[in-house]
Amino acid sequence: MFEKTPVHPPAQRRAGRAYLVRTGAVFFALVLLIGVIAIAAAKGETEIPLGTVLHTIANHIWNAGFDVDPIDGGIIWNYRISRALVAAACGASLALSGAVLQALLRNSLADPYLLGISAGASTGAVSVAILGFGAGMVSLSLGAFAGALVAFGFVALLAIPAGRSAGAIILAGVAGSQLFNALTSFIVTKAATADEARGIMFWLLGNLSGVRWPDVYLALPVAVIGLLVCLWYARALDAFTFGVESAASLGVPVRRVYVVLIAVAASMTAVMVSIVGSIGFVGLVIPHAARFFVGTRHGLLLPVSALIGAMFLVAADIVSRIILDGQVLPIGVITALIGAPAFALILCHGRVLR
Amino acid sequence: MTLELRNVGWNAGFKKIISDVSLSVERGEFLGLIGPNGSGKTSLMTVLAGIRAPSTGQALLVGQAMKKIGRRNLAQQIGFVEQQADTIDRITVREAVSLGRTPYLSLLSPWSERDDEIVADALGSVEMSQMADRMWQTLSGGEKQRVHIARTLAQQPDFLLLDEPTNHLDIHHQLGLLELVRALPVTVVAALHDLNHAAMFCDRIAMMDRGKLIAVGTPEQILTAQNLRDVFGVAADIEIDDQGRCHIRYHVGTSGHAGIKKDRVA
Numbered sequence: 001m002f003e004k005t006p007v008h009p010p011a012q013r014r015a016g017r018a019y020l021v022r023t024g025a026v027f028f029a030l031v032l033l034i035g036v037i038a039i040a041a042a043k044g045e046t047e048i049p050l051g052t053v054l055h056t057i058a059n060h061i062w063n064a065g066f067d068v069d070p071i072d073g074g075i076i077w078n079y080r081i082s083r084a085l086v087a088a089a090c091g092a093s094l095a096l097s098g099a100v101l102q103a104l105l106r107n108s109l110a111d112p113y114l115l116g117i118s119a120g121a122s123t124g125a126v127s128v129a130i131l132g133f134g135a136g137m138v139s140l141s142l143g144a145f146a147g148a149l150v151a152f153g154f155v156a157l158l159a160i161p162a163g164r165s166a167g168a169i170i171l172a173g174v175a176g177s178q179l180f181n182a183l184t185s186f187i188v189t190k191a192a193t194a195d196e197a198r199g200i201m202f203w204l205l206g207n208l209s210g211v212r213w214p215d216v217y218l219a220l221p222v223a224v225i226g227l228l229v230c231l232w233y234a235r236a237l238d239a240f241t242f243g244v245e246s247a248a249s250l251g252v253p254v255r256r257v258y259v260v261l262i263a264v265a266a267s268m269t270a271v272m273v274s275i276v277g278s279i280g281f282v283g284l285v286i287p288h289a290a291r292f293f294v295g296t297r298h299g300l301l302l303p304v305s306a307l308i309g310a311m312f313l314v315a316a317d318i319v320s321r322i323i324l325d326g327q328v329l330p331i332g333v334i335t336a337l338i339g340a341p342a343f344a345l346i347l348c349h350g351r352v353l354r
Numbered sequence: 355m356t357l358e359l360r361n362v363g364w365n366a367g368f369k370k371i372i373s374d375v376s377l378s379v380e381r382g383e384f385l386g387l388i389g390p391n392g393s394g395k396t397s398l399m400t401v402l403a404g405i406r407a408p409s410t411g412q413a414l415l416v417g418q419a420m421k422k423i424g425r426r427n428l429a430q431q432i433g434f435v436e437q438q439a440d441t442i443d444r445i446t447v448r449e450a451v452s453l454g455r456t457p458y459l460s461l462l463s464p465w466s467e468r469d470d471e472i473v474a475d476a477l478g479s480v481e482m483s484q485m486a487d488r489m490w491q492t493l494s495g496g497e498k499q500r501v502h503i504a505r506t507l508a509q510q511p512d513f514l515l516l517d518e519p520t521n522h523l524d525i526h527h528q529l530g531l532l533e534l535v536r537a538l539p540v541t542v543v544a545a546l547h548d549l550n551h552a553a554m555f556c557d558r559i560a561m562m563d564r565g566k567l568i569a570v571g572t573p574e575q576i577l578t579a580q581n582l583r584d585v586f587g588v589a590a591d592i593e594i595d596d597q598g599r600c601h602i603r604y605h606v607g608t609s610g611h612a613g614i615k616k617d618r619v620a
Binding site: 106108232235236238239241242243245246248249250251252253291295296297 | 400403405425426427428429430432433434436439440441442443444445449450453454456457459461502506509
């Protein structure tokens with residue numbers, strides 16, 4: 001329909017160059033992540049040299065047959081690597097969910113816990129731990145997962161008659177979160193001993209101790225599948241830039257995208273919260289940080305958010321283990337304590353740059 | 355190649371917003387949609403764009419029901435510029451226009467040099483090539499509107515639907531934008547609130563009142579003193595110049611509409 005104009009040479013090169021930048025950035029972040037995971041395996045109460053870490057990993061993956069002290073090898077493989085991988089999967093999922101929800105709901109304050117998931121998970125957890133639901137047959141994680149799903153279902157049921165708009169979903173999420181938080185407080189104040197209350201508070205702030213390989217086998221596939229599904233919808237998410245109607249006029253099946261992506265974000269978050277508790281800050285702030293580095297196009301933003309989130313949580317876990325001698329801080333404390341000033345720095349620096 | 359509504363009604367909840375609208379848009383024309391505030395222009399535009407399915411009646415594109423055509427195919431043929439669409443995202447003009455290629459892209463047909471060309475052409479046709487790398491937030495209202503039009507042009511549509519495209523623009527940019535749209539090789543349907551603009555640019559005008567389409571015809575047929583009084587509640591003289599274009603001169607204070615006067619005082 002346009003008169004043919006000569007091709008502008010910069011335009012000609014743009015497609016290829018964008019692809020290079022994109023793969024380059026993702027590859028760079030992936031290498032950094034692997035580096036941070038290796039460091040996470042070396043650091044802790046007993047320092048283990050990085051060389052030993054690499055040998056242990058090689059032994060387990062390729063049967064390389066390096067000579068590694070079995071105790072060191074056990075610590076690295078059974079405790080630290082599994083823990084780092086779960087932290088990475090968790091950070092990636094939370095950051096990804098945050099990025100997706102911020103795009104869909106057109107709200108920079110949206111985060112994975114907006115949908116009532118962390119509130120529901122804590123209610124589920126205290127029901128199991130304090131009220132003794134399931135009579136010992138149900139683990140804390142399973143209780144938390146069930147609670148998260150119930151709360152999400154409640155929020156979804158509330159949002160549908162409220163109009164299904166972004167505003168309705170946000171308000172339904174707020175209502176659901178408040179309700180389930182109140183339930184949690186009610187159970188804790190009514191039935192918990194001081195020790196139990198302290199334990200629950202620890203859990204609520206995020207806790208990676210006790211994480212082992214079975215948790216990796218759950219968390220890692222969930223994170224990877226979640227990333228793939230979200231990437232499939234990357235262009236649809238871009239189309240939401242100017243709002244829902246504009247997305248519809250660009251040919252995006254708005255309702256389907258909403259249902260699929262919100263369900264994916266909710267399931268990812270529910271799984272992660274049930275394994276490690278509700279770690280705050282990552283889902284809200286990492287997507288913003290990622291936008292400062294790579295812009296707002298989701299084809300690049302989603303993988304980079306996931307990788308930065310993974311890196312950030314693994315690093316936060318390292319700090320939580322070594323900052324106080326002989327004591328592990330809840331990781332949620334670290335994410336906010338380091339993350340908030342770091343984000344402030346990016347924010348100010350970003351403003352100066354532009 | 356027509357866009358057609360047959361006895362279309364659309365309800366928001368239980369409230370009837372538009373009812374029994376039949377309208378056929380002919381290829382290549384510039385059709386203006388006029389009517390007082392709340393007469394259902396925007397709702398009609400969204401039904402025409404295929405964003406909202408009619409509650410009753412049928413919306414057809416080239417004789418085929420829109421709901422059977424599918425969102426993606428519709429978006430390749432109909433471009434829609436909303437009344438006010440803004441964003442908080444930090445995107446460049448070029449990125450905003452690139453969104454127009456969304457209905458053509460998929461995993462199997464990724465972004466290509468051809469898409470770059472189309473985006474560059476779209477920027478050129480709204481004279482925004484020089485500003486392609488500017489951030490969206492730094493644009494003026496008129497520039498933003500032109501970028502929106504470029505984005506819809508990148509969809510390579512046969513039909514361009516504009517909902518009050520000149521809102522918030524100064525008179526120079528209002529005229530510039532309408533001239534630009536008029537010169538594009540597409541069929542245009544535009545909801546306009548300035549009746550003189552409708553008279554100047556439209557081949558045909560459709561007039562709405564309280565959710566109904568009450569008249570369709572040439573500007574001279576529609577823009578009569580009688581219609582303006584009945585539908586808009588204003589008194590006006592219509593002058594036809596030697597080129598056959600009509601010009602509207604409104605009379606102040608003689609509208610005879612107590613409601614409107616009260617509004618002004620308040």
